[in-house]
Amino acid sequence: MQEQQKGLSRLAELACEHAKKKGAQNAAASGALSRSFKLKLRDGKKEEVKASTSRSLTLRLFVDGRYGSHTTSILDDKALLAFIDDAIEMTRMLSPDPHRGLAEAKLYAERPTGDLHLFDPAQSQVTMDQRYQRALAAHDAARAAAGDKLLSVQAGVFDSSSLRILRTTNGFSDAERSTAFGQWAMVSVRDKSERRPSDWQQNMSRSLAQLGAPEDTGKGAAARALGSIGADRLPSQKLPLLVENRAVSRLLNGLLAPLYGSALDQRSSCFEKSAGKQVASPLLSLTDDPALTAGWRSRRFDDEGISAKKRAIVEKGILKSFFLDTYYARKLKQAPTSGGPSNLVFAHGDKTLEALVQSLDKAILVTSFLGGNSNSTTGDFSHGIQGFFIEKGKRAKPIAAMNIASNHMRFWRDLQAVGNDPYLYSSKRTPSLLFAPMMVAGV
Amino acid sequence: MAPSDNERKRLDLNRREFIGGTAATALMGSAALALPGCHGGRGPVTGAPGAQTGAPLERFGLTDALAREVMARALQSGGDFCDLFFQSSRINYLGVQDHAVNRAYSKAEIGLGVRVVRGVETGYAFTESLDRASMLQAAEVAAAVANGAARKVPTAFAVSARPRYYPHDQRWKGVSTKRKVAMLQELDKVTSARDKRVSKVNITYRDEEHFITVLDAEGRVFTDYQPMTVCYLKCVAEQKGRREANYAALAGRAGFEFYNQERLSRIVRESVDRTLVLFDAVEGPVGDMPVVLGPGSSGILLHEAIGHGMEADFARSKTTIFTDKIGKKVAEPFVTIADDGTLPGRRGSIHADDEGNPSQRTVLVENGILRSFMHDRISASHFKIAPTGNGRRESFRHIPLPRMRNTYMLAGPHSPEEIIRSVKKGVYAEHFSNGQVQIGAGDYSFYVKNGTLIEDGKLTRPIKDVNIIGNGPESLARATMVGKDFALDEGGWTCGKGGQRVPVGLGMPTVKISSITVGGTKKG
Numbered sequence: 001m002q003e004q005q006k007g008l009s010r011l012a013e014l015a016c017e018h019a020k021k022k023g024a025q026n027a028a029a030s031g032a033l034s035r036s037f038k039l040k041l042r043d044g045k046k047e048e049v050k051a052s053t054s055r056s057l058t059l060r061l062f063v064d065g066r067y068g069s070h071t072t073s074i075l076d077d078k079a080l081l082a083f084i085d086d087a088i089e090m091t092r093m094l095s096p097d098p099h100r101g102l103a104e105a106k107l108y109a110e111r112p113t114g115d116l117h118l119f120d121p122a123q124s125q126v127t128m129d130q131r132y133q134r135a136l137a138a139h140d141a142a143r144a145a146a147g148d149k150l151l152s153v154q155a156g157v158f159d160s161s162s163l164r165i166l167r168t169t170n171g172f173s174d175a176e177r178s179t180a181f182g183q184w185a186m187v188s189v190r191d192k193s194e195r196r197p198s199d200w201q202q203n204m205s206r207s208l209a210q211l212g213a214p215e216d217t218g219k220g221a222a223a224r225a226l227g228s229i230g231a232d233r234l235p236s237q238k239l240p241l242l243v244e245n246r247a248v249s250r251l252l253n254g255l256l257a258p259l260y261g262s263a264l265d266q267r268s269s270c271f272e273k274s275a276g277k278q279v280a281s282p283l284l285s286l287t288d289d290p291a292l293t294a295g296w297r298s299r300r301f302d303d304e305g306i307s308a309k310k311r312a313i314v315e316k317g318i319l320k321s322f323f324l325d326t327y328y329a330r331k332l333k334q335a336p337t338s339g340g341p342s343n344l345v346f347a348h349g350d351k352t353l354e355a356l357v358q359s360l361d362k363a364i365l366v367t368s369f370l371g372g373n374s375n376s377t378t379g380d381f382s383h384g385i386q387g388f389f390i391e392k393g394k395r396a397k398p399i400a401a402m403n404i405a406s407n408h409m410r411f412w413r414d415l416q417a418v419g420n421d422p423y424l425y426s427s428k429r430t431p432s433l434l435f436a437p438m439m440v441a442g443v
Numbered sequence: 444m445a446p447s448d449n450e451r452k453r454l455d456l457n458r459r460e461f462i463g464g465t466a467a468t469a470l471m472g473s474a475a476l477a478l479p480g481c482h483g484g485r486g487p488v489t490g491a492p493g494a495q496t497g498a499p500l501e502r503f504g505l506t507d508a509l510a511r512e513v514m515a516r517a518l519q520s521g522g523d524f525c526d527l528f529f530q531s532s533r534i535n536y537l538g539v540q541d542h543a544v545n546r547a548y549s550k551a552e553i554g555l556g557v558r559v560v561r562g563v564e565t566g567y568a569f570t571e572s573l574d575r576a577s578m579l580q581a582a583e584v585a586a587a588v589a590n591g592a593a594r595k596v597p598t599a600f601a602v603s604a605r606p607r608y609y610p611h612d613q614r615w616k617g618v619s620t621k622r623k624v625a626m627l628q629e630l631d632k633v634t635s636a637r638d639k640r641v642s643k644v645n646i647t648y649r650d651e652e653h654f655i656t657v658l659d660a661e662g663r664v665f666t667d668y669q670p671m672t673v674c675y676l677k678c679v680a681e682q683k684g685r686r687e688a689n690y691a692a693l694a695g696r697a698g699f700e701f702y703n704q705e706r707l708s709r710i711v712r713e714s715v716d717r718t719l720v721l722f723d724a725v726e727g728p729v730g731d732m733p734v735v736l737g738p739g740s741s742g743i744l745l746h747e748a749i750g751h752g753m754e755a756d757f758a759r760s761k762t763t764i765f766t767d768k769i770g771k772k773v774a775e776p777f778v779t780i781a782d783d784g785t786l787p788g789r790r791g792s793i794h795a796d797d798e799g800n801p802s803q804r805t806v807l808v809e810n811g812i813l814r815s816f817m818h819d820r821i822s823a824s825h826f827k828i829a830p831t832g833n834g835r836r837e838s839f840r841h842i843p844l845p846r847m848r849n850t851y852m853l854a855g856p857h858s859p860e861e862i863i864r865s866v867k868k869g870v871y872a873e874h875f876s877n878g879q880v881q882i883g884a885g886d887y888s889f890y891v892k893n894g895t896l897i898e899d900g901k902l903t904r905p906i907k908d909v910n911i912i913g914n915g916p917e918s919l920a921r922a923t924m925v926g927k928d929f930a931l932d933e934g935g936w937t938c939g940k941g942g943q944r945v946p947v948g949l950g951m952p953t954v955k956i957s958s959i960t961v962g963g964t965k966k967g
Contacts, residue, residue, distance in 0.1 A: 042563075042760060048842060050567040051584045056552075068547035073554070073571045083551055090535070093620040095543035128587065151883075152760040188762040188883050194916065196764055196883035231884070236730040236966060266540065266643050267679045268688050371747075371879035371888030372910040372962070377679065377688040382727075382910035382962045384879070384888035401886040403912050403962025405727070441729045441912075441962040 004033055005163055005175055008055070011075060012167040015059050018081050020169060022088050026062040026102050028168040030303065031055070039131045040156035041139045047154070049128070063088055065096035099330040103304040107336065108172045111307045117294040118178035120207035123161045131157050134183060134214045141218030142185040149226060151196055155185040155218060159208075172305040180204060181211045182425075185221035191229050197400075199224035199368075204425045206294040224367070227388075231400035233442040234389060240363040240416070241404065241435040242356055242390070245423040247368050248430035254374030254381045255408050256341060259313070261328025263376050270379035270409055271319060280317040280412035285347035288313050288321075288338075295343035297427035302338045311337065313344070317413075344428045349418035353432045356419055358393040364440055365390050370401070379408040385440070403441040411435065499602065499656040499666035503529050503553070503573055507600070510658055512575075514596045516582035517557050518660060521591030524560040524820065526659040526798060529573075530839040532651065533616070537623055539631050539646035544624045556839035557585040563759070563821055564588050567842050597662030603799055608785055608792045611670050611698025615652045618699045623648065626702055630711065634678060637715045640722075642686075643679035648672075650699075657799040665799035671696050671790070671946060673935040676714040680722075687721035689874075689892060690714055694935035694946070697788045706933070717874055717893050720905045727894065727909035727963025733866045734911060734956045735897065737873030738859070738930035742949030744956075745780055745850050746938070747880040747887035748915040749773075753782075753807050753815075754833070754845040754940075755822035757882050764885035764916060768813045774919045777855040780808040782817055784832055784848035790936060791849035791948035798834040798843050805831045807850075808919075819845045837943035844941055851950030855925025859953040862924045864900040870961055871895045871902055872911065880915070888912040888962075906963065913959040926953030 012029035019027040033055045040048040057080070058071040070087040072080065139155035146153065159182070165175040184202035191197055201220035205211045243251065258269035271279060290308035292298050300308050304326055312320040324332065325339030357365060365388040372383030382405035388395040419432035500510055510527060517525045536548035555578055556569040566588025568581040627646055634644045651671040658664045677690040691713035695701045736744060749765070757763035765773075774780075784793045784802030793802045798820050806814050818826070819834030822845055835846035863871060871894060878889035891909050895902045931950035938947045 045562070046564045046588060048565050048567060049588050050842070052569050052840065053571070054840070055571060067545065068549070070547075070549045072551040074551055075571075087549060090547050090549065090620050093624055094537075094547055095545045097543065097545040100545075152762045188760070191884075194764055195885060196762055196766070198762060198881070198883040228884070233960070266645060267681070267686060268643070370881060370886060370912065371877065371890060373877055373890040373908065375688070375908050377686055378907070380908050382890065382908060384886070384910055384912040384962065386881075386886070400881075400884060401888075401912050401914055401960065403888070403910055403960060405729075405909065405962050405964045439729055439964055439966060441960055443731050443960070 005165065008033055008163065008165050009167070009175070011057055011080060012165055014077065015057060015080060015084060016167055016169050018084050019059060019061055019088065022085060024061050024063045024088060026169045028060040028102060028166065028304070030058045031165040032162065034160050034162040036158065036160035037131060038156060038158040039135050040154060041135050042154045043152055059084060059087065061087060061091050062100055062102070063091045065098065065100070066091050066094045067097055067100040068094065099327055101326060102168050102170050103306050103326045103336065105170045105172070107306045108301070109307060111174070111300045112291045116291060116298045116300065118176070118206050118298055120179045122208045123159055123179040123181070126159055126208070138183050138185045138214035138218040141215035142187050142222045145219045145222035146187050146189055146226065149189040149229065151188040151190055153185065153187050157183045166301065166305055168305055174301055176300060179206060181208050183211060183214050183217050185218040187221045187225040189225045189229060195231070197225060197228040197231065199228060202425055228386070228398045228400070231386065231398035233402055234399060236442045237440060238437045239440050240360060240437050241366060241440070242360065242363055243366045243433050243435070244353060244387070245419060245421050245430050245432045247366050248423070248433055249426060249428045250369040250383060252344070252428055252430060255412060257374060257376040258379070258408070259322045261322065261324040261332060261339065264322060265328050265331045268377045270377060274319045275322070277319060278317050279319045279409065280314055281415035282316045283349070283415050283418050284314050284317050284412055285312070286314040287311070287345045288341050288343070289345050290342035292343040292345065295427060297342040299342060304339070306336060306338055308342070342427065346418060346422065346429060346431050348420045348422065348431055350420055351417065353419055353421055356417060356432060356434055357390055357395065360390050361392060363390040364388070364399065365395065374408065381406060381408060404438060405441070406438055414438070499664055500529070502531060502654055503656065505573065509575060511596050513557065513578045513582050514658065514660065516579050517559050517586050518594040518596060520586050520589040521594050522559040522561045522586070522589035524660050526558050526657055528556040528558070528797065528836070528839050529656040530554055530653060532653045532838070534649060534651045537627060537648045539627050539644065542631055542635065542644070544627050554839040555581065556841070557581045558842060559585045559588050560821060561589045563825065565842055569840050594660065597660065600658055600662050600664040603663055603665040603795065605665070605667065605794050606785070608787045608794055608802070609670055609696045610788045612700050613698060614668065615650045615670055615698070618650070622699065630676065630707055634676060634711045634715060637711060638680065638719060640680040640682050640719060641678055641715060642681045645677040647675045655797070657797065659799060663799055665795050667794050669696065670698055672701060674702070674710070675935065676710045678714045678718045680718045682722050685722060687718050689718040689721060691717065692935040693933055694790045695788045695933065696790055696792050701788065720893065721907070724905045724907045726965035727906040728870065728896070728961055729963050729966045731958050731960050733869035734959050734961065735862055735866060735869065735871045736951065736954045736956065737871065738926065738928045738951060738953050740875050740932040740934055740949055741872065741954065742851050742932055742951040743875045743878050743889045744918065745852055745951060746847060746947070746949055747878040747889055748913070748918045749780065749807065750782070750847050750850045751880050751882050751940070752885065752915055753817055755816035755818045755826065756845050758816050759822050759825050762883050764883060765813065771813055772811050773813045773916060774808055774811040774922055776811045777925050778808055778811050778919070778922055779806065779853040780851070781806050781853070782833070782847050782850045786849055786931070786948070789849045789931065789948040790946045791847065793835070793848060796832045796834040796843065797836045798830070800830040800832045800834060802832040802848065805833070817845045817847065819843050835945050837945055841943045844943065846940065846945050847938060847947050849931065849948030849950065851931060852925065852952065852954065854927050854929035854952045857924045857926050859926045859928050862926055862953050862955045863897060863902060865924065865955065866897045867899060869897045870906065871897050885915040886912065887915055910962040911959055912962055913956070918956050918959060921957045921959070922954050923957045924955040928952050
């Protein structure tokens with residue numbers, strides 16, 4: 001990796017120099033390199049075994065007040081220089097945009113210096129046979145757990161090692177390495193009707209040692225699939241909504257979309273005038289934490305080079321900050337934060353998902369969403385749901401093909417409880433959430 | 444919807460960080476719109492059967508001998524099949540914000556994917572450098588899936604015939620940025636001028652050219668130039684302190700002349716009118732009711748309710764709800780559904796699939812009877828039938844899978860007016876943005892961006908965004924009326940499956956689903 005980093009850094013330097021020589025006043029070059037493996041079993045056969053190496057260089061160009069961003073994976077010197085020539089020519093055809101520019105150099109300062117625990121050297125030692133044994137363990141455990149209901153089982157593992165570098169013509173230069181390991185299983189089962197429901201589980205980690213037993217992944221997937229047998233729809237009615245941790249991100253994305261600079265600047269944000277105001281229940285506190293240990297989007301610097309800084313997005317229900325890169329911050333006359341979320345961490349409650357289930361008399365537990373969308377301009381959203389009807393603190397029966405709809409400006413005010421179970425396999429560390437009764441569409 | 448700068452960046456980050464396995468189900472990604480198109484004829488078949496591969500490989504700076512050496516390495520441990528997929532791509536983006544074409548993006552890549560198949564098992568590797576050592580190394584990795592004696596490489600490769608489904612006067616490389624900028628400036632101007640309430644216009648434009656060459660162990664070589672273009676026009680409007688946004692899109696596997704006056708006027712009209720109508724929108728209703736789907740982009744129903752379930756990889760593993768239904772009645776006798784890669788200029792059209800098998804019109808449902816799954820090479824060989832030309836891949840970085848092309852329902856016996864008149868209380872849905880399906884359970888949903896209430900057989904008030912959710916086989920059986928007004932959609936649909944995105948097309952006449960769940964907020 002050391003040598004590859006040198007190679008990529010040299011190309012980034014060459015690209016920036018060439019861009020300036022050809023008339024760019026400023027440029028930023030970001031390089032990415034990853035080596036990945038994946039192995040997938042289905043019903044005992046190796047359905048896919050794959051290995052790959054990817055490299056690319058993205059050059060952001062500022063030419064005579066004009067802006068473009070150009071990516072190539074054809075990285076021999078001659079092809080790269082010709083690509084930059086074309087890119088500069090293309091940029092000159094555009095209208096000038098006075099708000100474009102590199103991030104201010106002072107924002108590069110004070111990058112976290114500690115180890116974020118994103119890289120595990122063990123990745124380079126993993127053999128294909130180890131990958132196979134791990135996938136097989138997940139596969140066999142899922143098969144055994146599904147028993148005679150099983151139709152088909154898939155299980156897989158993946159791991160990768162990545163490097164990102166960034167160089168700008170106003171003095172930034174740094175690199176960051178990371179690894180990822182994962183295992184998953186997906187189980188399809190027979191139902192009494194014609195339905196062939198399936199469900200999955202995926203576990204991931206930054207270091208191999210923390211990946212956990214593949215058997216648990218397989219068993220988890222089987223238990224979920226078996227649990228959905230016999231799912232049906234209920235009549236439309238108002239019920240409290242409990243959303244399992246791993247499903248919450250679909251709702252959260254709808255809350256986040258109006259907080260981006262592009263939405264604010266282009267009048268497509270229902271939260272445009274909500275800064276400093278109550279937008280959610282005081283139970284909702286949401287922090288963006290780029291320096292989170294072993295986080296899925298942990299980074300010491302963002303895509304522009306801006307240093308990682310922990311900040312509140314929502315604090316006790318009050319909207320504290322937006323996602324602003326240098327460009328949109330300038331357009332909106334605000335200070336840049338960062339163009340998008342890194343890791344999102346919730347303030348937790350004290351109950352497990354099971355305790356929350358037990359606390360409910362009649363409710364819906366959502367275990368996954370099916371389609372739907374959210375309108376960032378109006379805040380309206382509507383999503384299909386699957387999960388369970390809860391009665392007297394128990395999962396009384398599985399439900400499917402029902403739907404919920406509301407508006408993000410209202411919905412989060414109805415948050416009534418936050419679980420203590422952050423989902424660790426996504427950069428959005430969502431706990432399970434309980435919302436006040438809402439209309440659930442069904443028969 | 445059209446990805447913003449941030450969204451695009453996030454997408455790329457994800458791809459780098461989490462390349463590898465995913466257990467997600469099939470999911471429609473991008474966005475679209477409706478248009479009354481026509482079912483076009485077919486172009487003449489050209490090609491030079493029997494020619495050597497010199498020309499198809501020249502673009503990649505390679506010789507026939509080197510390709511054979513790479514294939515020999517891939518087949519060193521045997522295997523039933525092998526193919527080499529060479530690709531060279533160039534994508535250009537332009538964006539309009541605040542009445543200026545003030546941002547450009549581009550992407551260039553080249554690569555080779557090596558695949559070795561043994562039964563249903565696949566070994567795969569790709570390289571982004573086409574030097575001898577990198578290609579041989581990729582072949583070595585892919586070969587590891589087999590463990591027998593070496594298989595012989597064909598002594599010669601015969602070039603497969605190639606039809607002409609991609610209308611273009613010239614290749615995208617020859618179209619200057621200046622011409623595109625002029626078109627986009629005009630589009631922005633006309634959109635803003637259409638109504639005083641329009642306060643923001645965003646345009647995301649993209650053109651692509653892909654050169655591919657597939658050589659396989661059976662001695663076939665297929666080579667193709669694949670153009671593609673998409674234009675999303677988003678509009679924000681304000682009235683009495685209230686704000687609404689909506690969009691329209693255009694997409695075709697075609698050249699620059701695709702953007703004629705008729706099409707450009709249409710997306711301006713659709714984008715603005717679809718936004719302004721929302722000022723009158725009321726809350727959508729809740730619960731089961733009849734839904735009438737307007738002609739065109741409502742083909743999303745077919746894509747989700749039956750299309751994914753008819754992809755033969757799911758039939759092979761018995762995980763689709765349609766597994767045992769071939770030859771059985773699944774719909775009324777006036778329902779015929781096809782998946783067709785041969786429509787000139789359409790987003791989902793392909794001369795051949797990414798395994799080099801000829802594209803075709805595959806009838807999935809004929810007069811209400813389920814006829815055929817959609818196959819790639821592996822599933823076709825499993826079921827011992829001919830491939831249907833559905834083996835598609837996102838790029839050289841991915842293995843081919845059975846995928847849809849342009850999926851549509853043919854016209855039926857009813858007039859659109861009598862269909863609407865037949866509904867006492869329900870919803871008319873006509874513009875959609877996305878959908879998703881659970882292939883095994885058959886449950887699916889699609890998101891309506893523009894709909895109208897039907898009250899006593901008449902279209903009355905527009906409704907806000909709403910999701911509609913149902914079960915595939917159930918909805919098909921409940922398609923009780925099919926209009927005479929068949930239309931293909933020209934929107935920029937992108938279908939996601941197994942972490943791969945491919946462009947697809949949709950079409951449908953006006954159709955009545957007698958009962959399906961509408962996920963609004965207003966009960967009663």
